[in-house]
Amino acid sequence: MSSMRFDAIKQSLTRTPVKITETERRSDLFGQNVFNQNTMRQSLTKDAYSAVMSAVETGSKIDRNIADQIASSMKDWAMSKGATHYTHWFQPLTGATAEKHDAFFETIEGGMSVEKFGGGQLVQQEPDASSFPNGGIRNTFEARGYTAWDPTSPAFIYGTTLCIPTVFVAYTGEALDYKTPLLRALQAVDHAAVDVVKYFDKNVKKVNASLGWEQEYFLVDSTLAATRPDIVLTGRTLLGHAPAKGQQLDDHYFGSIPARVMSFMMDLEMECMKLGIPVKTRHNEVAPNQFELAPIYEEANLAVDHNSLIMDIMDRVGSRHNFKVLMHEKPFAGVNGSGKHNNWSLSTDTGVNLLSPGKTPMSNLQFLTFFVNTIKAVNDNEELVRSSIASASNDHRLGANEAPPAIISVFIGSQLTSVLQGLKEVTKGKLSPEEKTELKLNVVGKIPEILLDNTDRNRTSPFAFTGNKFEFRAVGSLANCAKPMTVLNTIIANQLKVFKADVDALITKKDMKKDDAIFNVLREYIKSSERILFEGNGYGDAWEKEAKKRGLSNNKTTPEALKVEIAPATIALYESLGVMNKTEIEARHEIEIEEYTLRVQIEARVLGDIARNHVIPTALKYQNTLIENVKGLKDIYGAGFKKYAAEQLTLIEDISARVAAINSGVTDLINKRKAANTIEDVQVKAETYCNKVKPYFDTIRYHCDKLELLIDDEIWPLTKYRELLFTK
Ligand code: ADP
Ligand code: MG
Secondary structure, three states, X not given: OOOHHHHXXXXXXOOOOOOOOOOOXXXXXXXXXXXXXXXXXXXXXXXXXXXXXXXXXXXXXXXXXXXXXXXXXXXXXXXXXXXXXXXXXXXXXXXXXXXXXXXXXXXXXXXEEEEOOOHHHHHEEOOOOOOOOOOOHHHHHOOOEEEEEOXXXXXXXXXXXXXXXXXXXXXXXXEOEOHHHHHHHHHHHHHHHHHHHOOOOXXXXXXXXXXXXXXXXXXXXXXXXXXXXXXXXXXXXXXXXXXXXXXXXXXXXXXXXXXXXXXXXXXXXXXXXXXXXXXXXXXXXXXXXXXXXXXXXXEHHHHHHHHHHHHHHHHHHHHHOOEEEEOOOOOOOOOOOOEEEEEEEEEXXXXXXXXXXXXXXXXXXXXXXXXXXXXXXXXXXXXXXXXXXXXXXXXXXXXXXXXXXXXXXXXXXXXXXHHHHHHHOOOOOOOOXXXXXXXXXXXXXXXXXXXXXXXXXXXXXXXXXXXOOEEEOOOEOOOOOHHHHHXXXXXXHHHHHHHXXXXXXXXHHXXXXXXXXXXXXXXXXXXXXXXXXXXXXXXXXXXXXXHHHXXXXXXXXXXXXXXXXXXXXXHHHHHHHOOOOHHHHHHHHHHHHHHHHHHHHHHXXXXXXXXXXXXXXXXXXXXXXXXXXXXXXXXXXXXXXXXXXXXXHHHHHHXXXXXXXXXXXXXXXXXXXXXXXXXXXXXXXXXXXXXXXOHHHHHHHHXXXXXXXXXXXHHOOOOOHHHHHHOO
């Protein structure tokens, strides 16, 4: 018996792990291929070095002369490491990273050639970008876009290419990428936070947002994955019966890492070290063949770049080890999905984490200020927060019965809950000296420096405070972190500005002391944000009902969730902070909503094909075998054959019924899809795909999965869940 499936299984079972040896200490490897501060200090002139540093710290422009010097040093450094090409590396709205390589090599007069790389090429480039999604911006305004150097994220060498992180914008200035709005949001939060920190410490000049992401993923043997058209084309399985053993034994989480996976991880980690990605943690996740990787947190823009980069590297390192890396949020039905927790905080240039409780009541008041403002920002913008993580693939987690839910809420743990209760009781107006002492001793003073509360235990919360940072857990594993980080930092920036105005108003108009004003404002914020705080179980109906009562949104699908992105209040929010203008917002929304439609459309086609070309023919083949068998029994036993053929006859009927159901399901699916394709309005089209096309996936799948159980394993063409999930 030979089939693609069995050949693949045989191959996957006989693989030997690629041998990886660590010859250098990781700390020596770290940053080897990065044109980082250290390298710059060594290779740049003093002027050039300070120009870059000031561009990084204050956003100042680098003049052309200096850019030429930097480019030249960068080129020499890159060539000394074996680089032959350079590229502007950027993050278009496709979600992947993009690059177009150009050689340093150039010919000059007289048939000679040199290696050249000037400031012009460093600072700006024009990729032929007409085929990146732009939501109509480029068509309407200008023919082309350009990429421009982002000095806040250091250049690096990957393979033999010098990669220069860049933004991607239209000639008219509109952002065509993820990075541009993120940088603007980070600047907005920096300014707003510095203004607020000044209440507590006048020396602070800059506040950085930090991001520590945790990336979950599945590893599937690449040969096995190649036998599944659904995995190849959609990144997930569209059918497949649950294995007899799943994750119910909980024997995978933190279990020992299989040898082959271990070499993949080591290889990946060494690549990361060279690229200055500070990966630190690796472990098995809940589901079989599911793993997680996490670095030490970094400044948010750099962390976003590093996550985009690592997703790309994982893919490449995976193939060296014959693994297909599945980053999809829900590659297997009935098996735990993957997320990308985004740990977020704010910290000052004086080294203070603003979300870390301090030693003194004063530093705790600063902590409470940022803590409460974050809660208030999420409360006032919960729907926008939800939209920031919406995608066709993440709908399988958020909209389905899996943590976290589509309802945004904030978990803070019991200790901080009681602190907020205490603050709610603060007297209106000026505080008496007794009350202040009482507050210092018993409310603010009671916040322990290290929160011993088991904050991390509530795994169902989409947004949890975990001791010294908030952890946004609803981000999808496939997502570019830039989008949730843009939204989060934007709403915090806005909230901090409102806070500053509110406190200043009390100080100037009501003649309050600063502390009194802060306590008064925080008290009102706590009262008006209470609905977002939730400590209970995020799964299930009880919370859905409760959340509805509280007026929280519960947008289970992407077309629903994205609507708020173009609401007038959202546009006003982004425009007031200079993060995005109306054109950019609308263009992005259009791209995302179309992306949703395209994803579902592709899945619909693939599912239809697999059902008709793989499942039905196999079912009929098996049915024919059964019919032959029944005919044979009839030959032997004549009229009495039924006594011996009862099971077979039931199977024959069952197969016919299921084949009919699949066939009509696929026909309906195709018709609905065709009808949906004629719809002009992108929103209505996406909703039609979501509500009219997608439901057929379940019906078709249901019958296909039943057939998988009925049909002779020997002839089943699609690699099964147990084989995909338990081959190590
Ligand atoms: P765990 O949640 O596994 O107990 P930690 O709480 O130490 O581990 O951190 C989880 C993640 O949070 C890590 O990726 C870490 O880098 C990140 N993290 C820790 N502190 C911060 C911070 N101040 N800002 C952003 N991310 C942080
Ligand atoms: Mg976590």
